[in-house]
Amino acid sequence: MNYNTEDTIAALSTAAGKAAIAVIRLSGKRSFDIIGKIFETKTSAAKQVQYGCIVDGGEKIDEVLCAFFKNPNTYTGEDIAEISCHGNPVIINKILNLLYKTGARQALPGEFTYRGFINGKMDLTKAESVCALITSKTETAAKAALNNVSGEFANKIKNLKNDLTNLLAFMEVSLDHPEEDIMFLSRQEKQARLTLLIETTKKLLAIYKISESLQKGLKAAIIGKPNAGKSSLLNAIVGKNRAIVTDIAGTTTDTIEEFIDCRGVPLTIIDTAGIRTHSDNSIELLGQKRSKEAAAKADVIIWVLDGSAPFDNNDKQIADFIKTENINTPILYVLNKADLERQSEKWKVESEINDKSKNKNEQQNDQSEKWKVESEIAVNSQLPLKVSSLTGDGIPALLNAIAKIAGVSDTQNDLLMINSRHYAHLENAFSALTKAKEAYALEDADEIAAFEARATLSELNEILGITTSQDILDTIFSNFCIGK
Ligand SMILES: Nc1nc2c(c(=O)[nH]1)N(C=O)[C@@H](CNc1ccc(C(=O)N[C@@H](CCC(=O)O)C(=O)O)cc1)CN2
Ligand SMILES: Nc1nc2c(ncn2[C@@H]2O[C@H](COP(=O)(O)OP(=O)(O)OP(=O)(O)O)[C@@H](O)[C@H]2O)c(=O)[nH]1
Numbered sequence: 001m002n003y004n005t006e007d008t009i010a011a012l013s014t015a016a017g018k019a020a021i022a023v024i025r026l027s028g029k030r031s032f033d034i035i036g037k038i039f040e041t042k043t044s045a046a047k048q049v050q051y052g053c054i055v056d057g058g059e060k061i062d063e064v065l066c067a068f069f070k071n072p073n074t075y076t077g078e079d080i081a082e083i084s085c086h087g088n089p090v091i092i093n094k095i096l097n098l099l100y101k102t103g104a105r106q107a108l109p110g111e112f113t114y115r116g117f118i119n120g121k122m123d124l125t126k127a128e129s130v131c132a133l134i135t136s137k138t139e140t141a142a143k144a145a146l147n148n149v150s151g152e153f154a155n156k157i158k159n160l161k162n163d164l165t166n167l168l169a170f171m172e173v174s175l176d177h178p179e180e181d182i183m184f185l186s187r188q189e190k191q192a193r194l195t196l197l198i199e200t201t202k203k204l205l206a207i208y209k210i211s212e213s214l215q216k217g218l219k220a221a222i223i224g225k226p227n228a229g230k231s232s233l234l235n236a237i238v239g240k241n242r243a244i245v246t247d248i249a250g251t252t253t254d255t256i257e258e259f260i261d262c263r264g265v266p267l268t269i270i271d272t273a274g275i276r277t278h279s280d281n282s283i284e285l286l287g288q289k290r291s292k293e294a295a296a297k298a299d300v301i302i303w304v305l306d307g308s309a310p311f312d313n314n315d316k317q318i319a320d321f322i323k324t325e326n327i328n329t330p331i332l333y334v335l336n337k338a339d340l341e342r343q344s345e346k347w348k349v350e351s352e353i354n355d356k357s358k359n360k361n362e363q364q365n366d367q368s369e370k371w372k373v374e375s376e377i378a379v380n381s382q383l384p385l386k387v388s389s390l391t392g393d394g395i396p397a398l399l400n401a402i403a404k405i406a407g408v409s410d411t412q413n414d415l416l417m418i419n420s421r422h423y424a425h426l427e428n429a430f431s432a433l434t435k436a437k438e439a440y441a442l443e444d445a446d447e448i449a450a451f452e453a454r455a456t457l458s459e460l461n462e463i464l465g466i467t468t469s470q471d472i473l474d475t476i477f478s479n480f481c482i483g484k
């Protein structure tokens, strides 16, 4: 990636397409000079925002507002000019091409923010979260990203660094003057301070899971036998008649996706075709294949059981499928149709009919299958959630359970965006701090303790981007959108 900081860069910073207004941004040494050549205005030059026209030679291209931001107190730290033109793609392209012709170069993805980072306007955690802020899919996710943009995560890392630097000074003094140990910090005191640092690091590590869920979102697949009420459940969750519901088994033949904000977690819910043992219908069979694929790709499986009827061989088949394919995916068991009493009476009647129509062997098989599915649920040591897709009862509890799997709790207040890069460095910091503390339990390992403390510092510097290598920076910023 060639981020030549000598060039003056230009890009459309608002979304492409038709809009009331579009903002084209320029940053670099020649920003004002380039604008001066294509912008005609009668507004006083002293004004930060000026009204006028963009002209190409004699040709008028658009009526615009231009805003001027003098370095160094700008987003990039350089001179910035912003053109607010009419949001017509034809006009936008004409202005951009005129800017390129007049001496600006097309900005690369993330290049404005990169310049802000290089010029000390923001640390790397802030720069990274600008991108997270733009792509956040829920209000909660955006709040977490904004906390980072405001420097809350960076401040936590900086505080850790300060405390550690302070402690390291004592550690190094004791190394140089071992006989005067008493005058400085005792071994126990150093250990106690390291314990505090370890605890803080641990808390930050714990935020990672929810950060990931908030940023990337989760996929939940609703699976179950035909007529268990999967489509009804999807409709109840999203609050509209998205999927067709009938009392005919096999109504849903393809997967249906809907997006919701589930307690702040961006959640894609996928309704699927019912899975059953026997079907001659080739469409249904293809649908069932898709159901299984959706379940295999999901972060959460919502297994819908008909709570008003006994479990049967179809439920058993699904239990077997889950067992073989999705060992690690969390499963939520939903006993749907809670508005109907679980019909133990009906069950009895059915078994009586079975008693009469089947031989003894067959009866025993049926009973043991029912028992197997029920025990399967018990083994997973999770109480099934009682839900009525008809009345909506139990839906809030189901959403809470999904949020809990995503790591979101009701009492969450210190939301931050901790990404996988931060997490890796925090893990290294945690392990180095732990080694440093362990070293102080020994009589002759103070050198090791100091070494590990310094290793921790460099991990923290990596998080802030103080020592981060160019190729890593390139990777981070190139994942931004153009114009950011
Ligand atoms: N028109 C416009 N709107 C925008 C941006 C922009 O670049 N242009 N932003 C771009 O992301 C965001 C706002 N973020 C910004 C962050 C810092 C500075 C800035 O000029 N910082 C100066 C201090 C300015 C002051 O205090 O007056 C600095 O840090 O030195 C500007 C915008 C969202 N809205
Ligand atoms: N009483 C009651 N009926 C329900 C409930 N949920 C679904 N039903 C009924 O059960 C039948 C099947 O519902 P669907 O949502 O189509 O079931 P499905 O699991 O999507 O079925 P397939 O798409 O065929 O696999 C319909 O008649 C629904 O009205 C519920 O909570 N209570």
Ligand SMILES: [K+]
Pocket (backbone or CB within 6 Å): 226, 227, 245, 246, 247, 248, 249, 250, 251, 252
């Ligand atoms: K159905």
Ligand SMILES: [Mg+2]
Pocket (backbone or CB within 6 Å): 230, 231, 232, 243, 244, 245, 251, 252, 272, 273, 274
């Ligand atoms: Mg359905």
